[in-house]
Amino acid sequence: MGNKRLTVREIARIAEVSVATVSRVSRGTGQVSPEMRERVLRVIDEYGYRPSQMGRALAQQKHGSVAIVFPGLAGPYFSELVQGFEAEAVAAGIGVHILVTHHRADSDGNVLDMASRVDGVAVHGDTVSTETMRRIAAEVPTVVLAGRPLDGVPAVRADNSAIGELTRHLLVDHGYRGLAFVGNPDGSPDVTERWEAFKAAHKAARVAVPRSPIRLGLQQSDGVLAAGELLDGRKPPRAVVCANDETALGMLIGALGRGLSVPGEVAITGFDDVPMASLVQPRLTTVRQPIRELGATTARLLISGLGNPGAVMDAVLTTEPVLRESCGCPRT
């Protein structure tokens, strides 16, 4: 510790070869005779030489890392997303930068700043303004994550329309009326699409949407709050469609805590199919979304997919309703 790192020149001097040879050996590229390779490797190993990433980056004109920008880490959704992204990048030998915006407007500067440290940026749908998005994309290859493509910027997202099927299931198969939607459509592109699908399903079933969405966040605690808002009122809903599983679980906890029967008195559905969804009692009806795959696909696109001819511009991953007991279906 403290002894200055040695450079490629030092190694070359010690091994009595040229720096070019050392570089070729350490990178494993180009032609090197076995005895040369052996000699250099011995010295590299003995002195524990590791090439400087700074020098390498400058010479190759690439940082060797990508970034992911998202609003916060609360809940399993972002955890899975980030982990999927990270795992894929690391598997490709690429480093991962993160930037959390915390929903603050003044993070645009940070985003731009960060964009100059990486070879590619994945920006989650509800983090920065369209304008900032464009400026990032002008600096560095960019992908929109969980949002719509923008100009030349490709996107990776999940099919939110399945929440429409779920709504239809509640309205038609179960015959429920008086549904509530928990989630803020202005909060993120995903919730926007889910609210639209919820409304569309009502229209298709010729049922009026009974009330405005409960505009809260997407955390479990928001679900608990939503339970207070909906279930203590004079006219509680017969079924609650939550924008994600976290709020659905909070709603469930809130409902059970009030002594209500689920799904007997109020049915509850979510979106994501997080692990807890099948562990609670009653098990949660939801929509399965491949969150990890979403992150992984984004990383792949960023690392090797961009700029290729025929590169995908809008990857939409499939989702699937999962009917369990919280909607009123019998246990299979």
Add this chain to the structure above:
Amino acid sequence: MGNKRLTVREIARIAEVSVATVSRVSRGTGQVSPEMRERVLRVIDEYGYRPSQMGRALAQQKHGSVAIVFPGLAGPYFSELVQGFEAEAVAAGIGVHILVTHHRADSDGNVLDMASRVDGVAVHGDTVSTETMRRIAAEVPTVVLAGRPLDGVPAVRADNSAIGELTRHLLVDHGYRGLAFVGNPDGSPDVTERWEAFKAAHKAARVAVPRSPIRLGLQQSDGVLAAGELLDGRKPPRAVVCANDETALGMLIGALGRGLSVPGEVAITGFDDVPMASLVQPRLTTVRQPIRELGATTARLLISGLGNPGAVMDAVLTTEPVLRESCGCPRT
């Protein structure tokens, strides 16, 4: 998009000044006359010049970013920790790298690899071997996060002994016998210390520890599993001390789902004081730990505190028992 980025030499040529002047203006260091500054700034602004981080890194011999290594992102603990770390670093203009080990043994190579991309590394206690830890520390300034200091490597951690006070509270104040501990002491330094404190409190109260710990993970789903293991047995515990809030919440869900009264038939406590702890019914008795501050302190230490004379070697943040209803205390 696609037009090659311009360099400091380009800007110098256009503004008809030397590269040194451009650099001085863009960095804001050194003496530059007002008219020169003005002229350079105009060109920088007009052409949207942003200095390359690679060139800057090489010249200054610093990457301008730090890394945090942890086992996974499941649950609010790691989310808060990472966000605290990230926020502090970004506020100091430093980028943040992450590396998730996923508890895989073969991630040592990745860690070393990553260590050469940053100016400092924070390693969470239960991620890499002692040997790897040493090798990282030999390459780059390092801090242990939620673990004990190691050789010359400082640590930042929370005081886990408060779980002993909580155990004493259950044994003495409430007079419970037959306590169970949920958490794997070999899983992480934190859990080790909590299990030790749990045992020490038994010893102090002259009560035998009734059984081995339930060695499961720290996620909410593990708490649900632990509930199955403990509550369906012939001799269920009177109280369950969980290694963290997540497992305690899972345990609570499992207990309530079995129709058991909490805390009447089984008392439950946690550790962390996550937001959900005060939202569930009954509210969770736990130990408050400043998770975010843990991450922030680590980042501060890494960025500006290391190497200073009198630098802290072992920062222990204080914790505090929070008595709510899940242990049997009356609602205040």
Add this chain to the structure above:
DNA sequence: ACGTTTGCAGTAACCGCTTTCAGGGACCAT
């Protein structure tokens, strides 16, 4: 009026690695 300080701008030498290009030796075919 003359020497000395002071302020500002420019030249050029790095920072550490990659890679092109050129050179040299061994081997092959004629």
Add this chain to the structure above:
DNA sequence: ATGGTCCCTGAAAGCGGTTACTGCAAACGT
């Protein structure tokens, strides 16, 4: 024996900034 290939190796030119040092002119002091 000789010209041509093929394989390796090394010298050197970047990659894009930063900064020590140099030089010049203006301001200052006596």
